[in-house]
Amino acid sequence: MILLMGPAGAGKSLQGHKLADEHGFAYISTGEIFRLFLTGHRRAEMLEGKLMSDQETIDMIDKVLDIIDTTGEFILDGFPRTTSQVEWLMQQVENGRFGKPTVVHMDVSEKETRERLAKRGRPDDTEEAITERYRLYASKTQPILQQFRDGGVTVLDVNADGAPTEVYLNIVNALGIPEKF
Numbered sequence: 604m605i606l607l608m609g610p611a612g613a614g615k616s617l618q619g620h621k622l623a624d625e626h627g628f629a630y631i632s633t634g635e636i637f638r639l640f641l642t643g644h645r646r647a648e649m650l651e652g653k654l655m656s657d658q659e660t661i662d663m664i665d666k667v668l669d670i671i672d673t674t675g676e677f678i679l680d681g682f683p684r685t686t687s688q689v690e691w692l693m694q695q696v697e698n699g700r701f702g703k704p705t706v707v708h709m710d711v712s713e714k715e716t717r718e719r720l721a722k723r724g725r726p727d728d729t730e731e732a733i734t735e736r737y738r739l740y741a742s743k744t745q746p747i748l749q750q751f752r753d754g755g756v757t758v759l760d761v762n763a764d765g766a767p768t769e770v771y772l773n774i775v776n777a778l779g780i781p782e783k784f
Contacts, residue, residue, distance in 0.1 A: 604673070604701055605778070607680045608748065609709030610740040611733065612716035612723070613763050614770055618709070619680045620770055626780060629671045633681035636663055650727040654739055657687040673701040684744045693754055704750050708773055709763035713737055 605628070616632055623630035632642055640663070649655065655708040656665075664682050671677060683689045696703055716737060719729045751758050759777040763770045775782045 604676045604704040605676065606704045606706045607709060607762060608676060608706055608744065609711060609712075610716050610744075612719040612729075613709040614719070614767065615680045615709060617767055618763075618771055619678045621767075622774065623678055623688045626676070629665055629675070629677035631664070631671070631677065631679050631682075633660060633664065634685075634713075636667065640736040651732055651735065653735065654743070656720070657685055657691075660684070661688060661691050667693075668700075675772055679704075683747065684739075686747055686750060689747050689750050689754075691740060693756075704751075704756055705779065706748065706756055706758040706780065708748055708760045709770070709774075710760050711763040715764050736739055 605622070607619050609615055616634070620628050621631065622628055637646075637655060641649055641655075645655070645659075662664065664679075683692050691728075692704070717733060720733050748758050757777065761770070761773045761777050763773070765773070772782060
């Protein structure tokens with residue numbers, strides 16, 4: 604299991620899809636799942652940049668993990684994002700549901716993040732939403748990288764400020780898997 608972590612705009616989706624396509628990995632994006640299935644008030648909150656509750660997120664991921672083959676390598680993008688989600692995930696590892704993850708932390712500057720999101724043009728990429736997502740990332744997600752390290756999980760810090768091909772090479776080199784184009 605490869606966990607892609609980084610702020611919105613780090614390129615997790617782009618790189619996750621590329622890794623999945625070129626190496627045959629399953630790819631699961633919490634953002635894509637939520638955009639597909641959330642409606643009403645919950646969807647409006649997500650579009651404002653707010654995170655879904657831990658239990659909502661865990662329940663959704665749990666359902667998706669039930670329908671994919673978790674015996675092979677797979678990529679999770681956007682999960683876990685909080686201490687509670689890490690605890691749930693590591694409990695699943697301890698229970699033998701799947702192997703210990705490797706975390707790819709896509710390290711990207713806030714300036715680069717803002718520029719990328721401005722170009723992306725999704726309806727939930729307003730200035731206010733971008734600011735809120737980056738604030739939540741700094742306050743909730745970054746601290747769990749240390750939680751993973753403390754739990755014996757490999758965390759690979761990858762420079763994600765460059766062009767997509769350069770970032771991809773950084774990721775596959777850090778993971779020690781062959782590059783494919």
